[in-house]
Amino acid sequence: MSERTLVLVKPDGVRRGLVGEIIGRFERKGFALVALELRSLARETAEAHYDEHRSRPFFAELVDFITGGPLVAIVLEGPGAVLTVRSMMGTTNPAEADSGTIRGDFGLEIAENLVHGSDSLASAKREIALFFPHINP
Numbered sequence: 001m002s003e004r005t006l007v008l009v010k011p012d013g014v015r016r017g018l019v020g021e022i023i024g025r026f027e028r029k030g031f032a033l034v035a036l037e038l039r040s041l042a043r044e045t046a047e048a049h050y051d052e053h054r055s056r057p058f059f060a061e062l063v064d065f066i067t068g069g070p071l072v073a074i075v076l077e078g079p080g081a082v083l084t085v086r087s088m089m090g091t092t093n094p095a096e097a098d099s100g101t102i103r104g105d106f107g108l109e110i111a112e113n114l115v116h117g118s119d120s121l122a123s124a125k126r127e128i129a130l131f132f133p134h135i136n137p
Helices: 011-015 019-029 043-049 059-066 081-089 102-106 121-131
Strands: 002-009 032-039 071-079 115-117
Touching: 002 019, 002 081, 002 121, 011 019, 011 071, 019 032, 019 071, 019 081, 019 102, 043 059, 043 121, 071 081, 071 121, 081 102, 081 115, 081 121
Parallel strands: none
Antiparallel strands: 002 071, 002 115, 032 071
């Protein structure tokens, strides 16, 4: 079944010139680009995006990092998009991510791990609506 998911190439991925490589991996896998935008993220949007982490001690660091430079927001569509994209990204900590994953191949540290992908269909719908309100999640 075709699904949609949100992917963010975070500011470190943009700064390091990895946007094309990351998007290319998803395209070569067969995912369709539904929406794509380079943007600087407003603090309010970042806080809403990371709302589930609001009570955690690292919340402010997450928000500061994601708003610290331009990012690329992407909606991808394809069969099993949520799970497959997460698998292609690799584990959150690049030091533990498998070779062949985005974080395993390019990640340097856990705080700057290049990409975000929705972790469930429910999160994908919420996140797509937050970043692309004109798109049907």
